[in-house]
Amino acid sequence: MRLKMRYGWVCGLLLFGCETPQTEQSADLTVPVTVQPVGLGTIESVVTSTGTLRPVQEAIIVTEARGFLSLGILAEGRKPTEGLAVQQGEVIARLKNEELVVGARLESRKLAVKNMRKTLDEKEVLVERGLVTQIEAETARKDLVDAQSDYDDALVQIKKTKVTAPISGVLSEFTDATEKTLVDEGTQICRIVDFSQVLVDLQIPNSQIRHIELDQPVRVIDYSYPDEVFDGKISVVDPVVDPTTRTFRAVAVVDNPKGLLRPGMFVKAEIVVESHADVVLVPRELVLMRGNREVVFVEESARAQMREIATGLEDEKFVEVLKGVDEGERLITSNYETLRSRTRVSVAGTEE
Template sequence: MKSVKNTVGALLVLLAVTACNNEESNIQTEIKIPVSVTIIKPQSISRFIETTGTVYSSKEGAIKSELTGIYRLQTNPATGRPFALGDAVRQGQVIIRLEDKEFENNLQLDGKKLSLEVSENNLNKQKSLFEKGGVTQTELNQASIDYVNSKYAYENAEIQKAKMFVKAPFTGVIVSIPYHTDGVRIDQGQELFKVMEYEHLLMDVKLPEKHLPEVTLNQLVQITNYNLATDTILGKISQISPVIDTETRTFQSVLQINNDKKLLRPGMFIKAAILSEQRDSTIVIPKETIISRQDGKVVFTVENGIATEKKITTGLENQDVIEVLDGLKVNDRLVVTGFETLRNKSKVSVIQ
C-alpha cells in the first residue's frame, strides 16, 4: 500500500514539473522583441566632395595718394560724419580731397581751356577758308596741330586736377583707412584707404586628383560656417586647373560664392561641399540600420509582426544615408532601432 502511494506521488510530481516546463516554453515562444520601424518612401540623395578654406574678396583696392597735398577727409552723406571703417561707398564717390593751391595754379586750367576754344574756332575758320581756296593745306594742317595740342594740354590738366579728389574705384566697403590728421600735408604714395567688394567671395581649394573627373565648371557648392549654423550659402566652381601638382597629387579650383546678404566676411574659414552626384526618387535608408556580414549587407523589415532579414545591394552614399539598389521596395517597413538582436523570422513588437 505504501509502495502504491509513493508511485502515485511521484507521478503527480512528474506531471507538475512537466506542466511547469510547458508553461515556461509557451512564455518563451511568446516573447516579442521591441523595435521601431520607418516606412520606405522615394527620396533624393546627394554625394558631396568636402573641403575647407579661407574666403577672400573678389575685388579690393588700396588707394594711394598720387600727389602731395593737404589732407581733407570728406563727410559721408549717408551718415553725416567723416568716412570711417565699414562705410559703404559708391564707385566714383569722393572720399578724400587733397588741397594744394600752388599745384592748381601751375595747372593753368582756365588758360588752357581758353586756348582750346581759340584753337577750335581757328580750325573751323581755316577749314571754311580752305574749301574756298583762301588758305593752303599747310595752313590748315597747322591749325589742326594747334587744336590737337591745346586739347591734349587741357585734358592732361584736368587729369592732374582730378587726382586731388580721391575717389572710390568701385562700389564696396571701406575696410582700412589709416589715420591722418585733417589739415596735415600728405606725401605722394601714402595709402589713404582700402575698399573691398564682398557680395561675391572667392576661395582657392586643392582637391585630390581622383576627383578631377567629378568637378566641372558652374558645379553647385554649398557653403557653411560655424557662425552660420542655420544658413547655407550657395556658390559654384568658377575655375579649374587641368594640371596635377606632382608633389601633393592635387589640382586647384576656385569657388565663387554668392554673398549678397553679406553673411560671410573676407578672411573667414569655411566648409565647402561640392555636389558631385545626385539621384532623385530612389530608396534611401539610414546607414546605421545596415548590418555588415561576410556574405554582404543586410537589414530587417517587419510584416505581420515578423522580422525578415533582407540582403541588399547599395549605391550612392553620403555621411548619413545610403541608396539601396536591390533588396528593398517602396512601402517596406524598415527596422531602424532594435535590429541588433534580431534573427530572421524573429517575432517583434513595433513601438513608435
Template structure:
C-alpha cells in the same frame, strides 16, 4: 479502526496525486521589439565637405599720384569715410591738397587758349570754304587747335591726379593708413605712390578649399556648393566651384579649389573660416532608407524587412547617401517596411513585435 481507514484513504489520495500527469505548462513566446520605417523615394547626394577661407575675388588699390596733404572724403551724412563703409563706382574717397590752386589756374589758362584756337580755326575755315584761302594757309590753325586740345586734356588729367576715385562698387577694406598700419589724419602729408585705400566687392566672395585623398576625383568646375558659418546657424549660402588649381601644393599635397559664394546681404566677411559642402553627384526619386536600417552580416550589407509578424533578411546594393539616408539600388522597394531599431540581434525569419512605425 476508523483511524486506520483514514490513513489508508489519505495514502490513496497521495498515490493518485503522485501518479497524475503534471498540468500543461503554457509556453511564452519571446518576440524582439523593433521599430520599423517605410522605404520612401527621395533625393540623395554625394558630398565633399571641407573647410575653406573666404576672400574677395579682387581688390583695388588706390595710390597717391602726387605728394601733398591728405583729406579723406565725407559720406552723405557728413561723416568721414571709414573702413567697412560701402562705396559706389566713381565715388571720391580722398583728395591730395596743396597744388589744387595752381592746377586749377593752369587748367583755366589752357581752357582759354583752347577757346581762342577754336575761334581762329573756325574763322579761317569759313574763309577756306569760300575759296578765299588755300589749304596750306588753313593747316597751321588746324595744328594750333589740336595742340590746344591736347594741352587742355593733359591739364585735366593732372588735376584729377589729386583725387582718389574708386573704379568699382564695394567695401572699403583699408583707408588712410601709413606703412606701419597707423591711421592718418586729415592734413597729414603723403608721398607720391603711397597706398591710401583698398576697395573690394563683397556681394560675391571666394572660398579657398584644399582637397585631399579621394575628394580629388570627385570635384570639378561648375559643381554646386553650399557654404555655412556657425555665426549664422543653419543659413546656407549658395556657391559654385569656379576653378581648380593645375597642380598640387608641394608642401601640403592638397589641391586648391575656388568656390564663388553669393553674399547679397553682406553677412559673410573676408577672412572667415567656413564649412564648404560640394555636391559631386545627385540622384532624385530613388528608394532610400535611414542609414541605421543597414547593417552588415557575413560581410554583406543587409536590411531586415517586416513581413507579417516576422522579418526577412535581404542583401542590398547601396548607392549614394549621407549621414541620414542611403540609396538602395537593389533589394527593397518603396512601400516595404524595414527595421531601424532593435536590429542588433535579429536573425532571418525571426518573429518580432513592432513597437513603433
C-alpha cells in the same frame, strides 16, 4: 564494446529528442520591433575641404599728388572712416594744392581749345571757297589737337587732387592723417574691400580631384554661424599638383549677401559632386552585412523579411537604395541586429 556503442546511440537519440521542442520554441519567439515607412529623398555625394576666405576684389587707395588732405562726404552724410561702405566713384578725400591748380591753367587751356576749334571751322569754310590752301586747314587741325591734348593733361593733373573709390566695398586700414595734414604723392589713404562675394582656396586630395569640375555647387559653413549655409560654386580648378602639399588647388566663389563672411575666416566647404533626387533612402545604420551582402529587414504580416539591397550614394545619415525595397514598405528600425528572415515580430503600438 558493442553494448557501449548502442548505449551511446540511444543516448544521442534521447538528447536529440530533448532539443527539438526548444528549437521549435525559438522559431516561434516573437521579437518586439519598431518600424518606419521607406521614403524618398535627395542624397548628395560631397567632397569636403577647408580653407581661408579672401575678398573677391580689393583696392589700395593712394594719393597721386601732394597736397593738404581734406576728407570727403559719403552718400550717407558721414566722413569716410574704417568700416563704412563706399560706392564706386564716391569722393573719399581731396588734396589742396594751389601750385598744381595754377600750373594746370585749366581755364586758359579750355579757352585755347575753343579758339582753335573756331579757327579750324573758319579755315575749312575758306578752303571750300578757295581762299586758303588745304595745308592751312591741316595746320589749324593740328593746332586744335595740340590744344585738346594740353587741356586733357590739365584735367588729369586736377583729377589727381580728388581721391575717389575705384570699386564699391567697405573701407579698411584708413589713414591716421587728420584734416589739413600735408601728404605726399603715393601716401596710402585706405583699402577698400569688396566682400559681397568672397573666395575660398581649397586643397583637394589626389584621390578626389577627378570629381571636381567648374561651376559645381559649393556649400560653405563658418563655425561662427552654425545655422547659416552660404552658397557658391567652383570657379577655378588648378590642373597642377602643389609639390608642397601634394594636393590640387580649387577656388570657390561664395555669395555673401548679409556680409557675415569676412576675409581671413577659416571655413568648411562641401563640394557637391553628384546629386540624386526622389530616390529611395534608408538610414545607414539599418543596413547590415550578412556575408558579403548588404541587407535590411522589413515587416510583412508580422514577420521579418530580410531583403538584399543594391546601394548607390551614401552620406553621413542615409544610403540610396537602387534595388531591394520600395517606397512605403515598413522598415524595421529596432532589434534588427539579431533578426532572421521569417522571424515573428510584434510592432509597437499594434495588436497581434
